[in-house]
Amino acid sequence: MRPAVRWSLIAGAVVVAGVALRATVFRDAGIEVETARVSRGAVEDAVTNSEAGTVRARERARLAPALGGRVIAIPKREGATFRAGELLVQLDADAARLRRDLARRDLEAARHAVAQARAAAALARRDWDRVAALEPQGLVSAGELDAARARRDEAEAALRAAEAREASARSALELADHALRDLRVVAPFDGVVSQRFVEVGETLAPGQPALEVLNPRRLYVSAPLDEMDIARVRVGLPARVTLDPYPGRAWQGTVSRVAPFVNDVVQQNRTLEIEVELALDPAGPLPKPGTSADVEVILDRHDGVLRVPTFAVIEGRRVLVVQNGRAVARDVEVGLRNWEWTEIARGVREGEIVVTSLDRAGVKPGAAVRPAAGGAPADTAKAAAGAR
Structure with missing residues (x-):
């Protein structure tokens, strides 16, 4: 074989091998992206508190005797439970009992005196009637x-x-x-002792607090909302409450109060205070008053609608659909949305895969992409065809 022919064949083989390697080994694998599948579910329109809220007890009171005196008994300590009407504090009542006994004897004497006066008055009326009957006959004198x-x-x-x-x-x-009763402090409702301010043997002044009590089963959350949300919130709306000590758990509630004024103490952060009554779960943990809380007030809710993660939506009107290994821009019409989900009314089909890591370098319409390990599969040709 002539040398020229041999070198031509070698050069051709190299070119073919290069093309094959480029199509296989050196093929662009695409940018690894996080993805999510278009699915059906619930989407809510909600507003959240602008600062941490607080769990509070609806029934909470500092209890004090109406009269002063020396404390002789405090049956309940901090954390102890009680029923409405149960004795919580007793002051020394010896002198008050003596005064009551004296008052009872005075009343008995007064009743006897009334009986005697009533008998004397009846006798005097009979004498008068008899004398008055004789007067027309001239049998009695004027005197x-x-x-x-x-x-x-x-x-x-x-x-x-x-x-x-x-x-x-x-x-x-x-x-x-009354004085005897005022030397006793009784529970105004079912609850638990949260604080004690005195001990047995100490002297209380009238109105000086002895205990703080609360009902741990009548709870609400007080939370501030941004003033921009004032027009959308009203009493009766459903709400969802989450607490930091219980990750992954939520309590249902209802807006029971919307403050009639905006708090403008901090000019740059004007807020409106709301209260949400908590619906307690008998099988779940009992929230502690004083715990910080986050509140979502549910303004509207659509169930069973197409939805995608909110961070997959570009400028509120476009998503990147993974199609044949490429990120394809698709205009969409959105409905309700929140920080987690956005309702898609038109533009994608259930089962299609959308890119959620939009901030990743190189991710743009037309870029070669591949779902990250564990993400949604990239083969969505059938679903994409149905969305056209």
Whole structure:
């Protein structure tokens, strides 16, 4: 074989080998991207708190005796539960009991005095009636008639005075009973003792707090919303509450109060306070008052709609669909959206794969891409055909 022919064949073989290597070994594998499948599910339109909210007890009170005195008993310590009406604090009541016993005896004496005055008044009225009946016959003098009238009036006045003293004694006994009750602090509702401020043997002044109590089963969340969301929030809307100590768990609730004014203490961060009543799960953990909380107020909800992750949507109107190893731009019409999901009303088909890592270098329409390991498969030719 001539040398020229041999070198031509060698050169041709090299070219063919290069083309084959480029098509196989050195083929562009594409940019590795994170992907998600277009699927059906729920999408909510919601607003969230601008700063951390706080779990609070709807029933919470600092309890104090109406009267002062020395503490002789505190049956419940911090963390102890109680029922409404149960004794929580008892002050020394010896002197108050003596005053009540004295008031009871005074009332008994007053009742006896009324009975005596009533009998005397009845006798005086009978004497008057008898004398008055004899007066037309001229059998009694004017002086005797006047004397009988005076005795009747005096007896009736004495009866009224005795009845007034009885009423006063009855009121004194009621006051003594009230004083005894005011030396006791009883539970206003079912709950738990959260704080104690005194110990047995200490002296309390009237109105000085002895305990703080709360009902851990009537909870709400107080949270600030940005003033831009004021017009969209109203009482009665459903809400979802999450707590940092319980990741992955959410509590349902209802907006029960929207503040009538905007908090403008911080000029650059004007907020509106809302309250959300918590619906407790009997089988779940019981949130602790004082825990920080995040609130989502659900403004609207669409179930069973096509949706994609919100961070897969470009400028609110376009997605990149993985088709034949390429990122293909697709205009879409969106519906409800939140930080996690966006509803797609038109433009993609269920089952198609969209790129979610839009910030990755080189990711743009027409770029060669491949789903990351564990991501959605890239073969969506059938779904793409159906979306056209």
